[in-house]
Amino acid sequence: MSVSLWRSLCQIARGRWLQQRTMSLYNSRHGFEEDEIKKKLQQFAGGSIKLSKGSNGIAVLTLSNPKVLNAFTGTMMIELQEKVAELENWKDGKGLIVHGAENTFCSGSDLNAVRVLSSPQDGINMCMFMQNTLTRLMRLPLISVAVVQGKALGGGAELTTACDFRLMTPESEIRFVHKQMGLIPGWGGATRLIQILGSNPALRLLSGAVKLDPESALHIGLAEAVLSTSNEPESLEETLMWLKPYTKGPIEVIQAIKKVVSAGRELHLEAALRTEKEIFGTVWGGPANLQALAQRTKHK
Structure with a gap:
C-alpha cells in the first residue's frame, strides 16, 4: 500500500x-439549550478541573474542590467540558487518569446548585449537558482509568463509569446514592453501569444504594484492581505502572x-x-x- x-x-x-x-447527544432539536444552562451553571463558582498532559502520552485530570469532597460546582461542569474538548484534540495522547484532589474522588453535584436549579427543565438541561460531556469523555481515543480514593458518590460514581477502568485505593468506596436523594442517575451512569455489569447487578446497586468497598467492587467486576496505598502521589505512580502495559506502543x-x-x-x-x-x-x-x-x- x-x-x-x-x-x-x-x-x-x-x-x-x-x-x-x-x-x-443533545441539541436544540431535543429541547437542549446549552448556552442557557451554561449561563446558569456559571453562577455556581468554586473548585477547578486541572489537566496535565505528559510527554509519555498520559494525561492526568484532577477534580479539585476538597472543601466539599470534590463535588461538582457549576463552573467545574463547564471546565470539564473544556478539558474533554482539549483531550479530543490531543494528537499525542494514549492514556488518561482521572482522580480527585486530597485523597478523595468526588461526591457528586454541589448541593447549592442542585437546590437552585430545582425546576424540571433546569434539571433536564443539566442532565443533557453532563451526558454530552461524559459521553465524549468515554469516547476519547485514550485508555482511561479512574483512581477512586476516598468516596465516589452519586455523580462521582457515575463519572467512574465513563472511564474504561477503575482502580480503588484501600478504604475507598463507590456508591450510587441517588435513591436517597429521591433521584436516579442522570449523567448516563445507569446506562454505563448496565453495560459494565449487566442489568441485574446494576439494579441491585441502584435500588439498594449499595456501598461498594474495594473488595466488593473487585468481586463484581466494577474495579480492576485494588492499589496498595491511599497516599495520593504513590497511588498515582502505581496507577501509571498499572496503565503502562496497555499504553505501550x-x-x-x-x-x-x-x-x-x-x-x-x-x-x-x-x-x-x-x-x-x-x-x-x-x-x-x-x-x-x-x-x-x-x-x-x-x-x-
Whole structure:
C-alpha cells in the first residue's frame, strides 16, 4: 500500500471518528439549550478541573474542590467540558487518569446548585449537558482509568463509569446514592453501569444504594484492581505502572484499539464491523505495521 493511500485512509477514518466522538447527544432539536444552562451553571463558582498532559502520552485530570469532597460546582461542569474538548484534540495522547484532589474522588453535584436549579427543565438541561460531556469523555481515543480514593458518590460514581477502568485505593468506596436523594442517575451512569455489569447487578446497586468497598467492587467486576496505598502521589505512580502495559506502543495503534472497542460497544453489529474495517485501514501498511514486518516481530 502506498504511503499516500495510507494517509488518505487515515484522514478519512480520523475525520469520521472525530465527528462521532465530539457529536453531542443533545441539541436544540431535543429541547437542549446549552448556552442557557451554561449561563446558569456559571453562577455556581468554586473548585477547578486541572489537566496535565505528559510527554509519555498520559494525561492526568484532577477534580479539585476538597472543601466539599470534590463535588461538582457549576463552573467545574463547564471546565470539564473544556478539558474533554482539549483531550479530543490531543494528537499525542494514549492514556488518561482521572482522580480527585486530597485523597478523595468526588461526591457528586454541589448541593447549592442542585437546590437552585430545582425546576424540571433546569434539571433536564443539566442532565443533557453532563451526558454530552461524559459521553465524549468515554469516547476519547485514550485508555482511561479512574483512581477512586476516598468516596465516589452519586455523580462521582457515575463519572467512574465513563472511564474504561477503575482502580480503588484501600478504604475507598463507590456508591450510587441517588435513591436517597429521591433521584436516579442522570449523567448516563445507569446506562454505563448496565453495560459494565449487566442489568441485574446494576439494579441491585441502584435500588439498594449499595456501598461498594474495594473488595466488593473487585468481586463484581466494577474495579480492576485494588492499589496498595491511599497516599495520593504513590497511588498515582502505581496507577501509571498499572496503565503502562496497555499504553505501550505506537500512538496510532493504541488510539485505534480504543476506537474499535468504543465502536463495538456502541454500534450495531454491521456498523461496528464496518467501522472496524475503516480503522483497520488506518494502521494496515502504516509505520508501526511496516516496522513490525521488517523486524520480523515474534510473539512470545
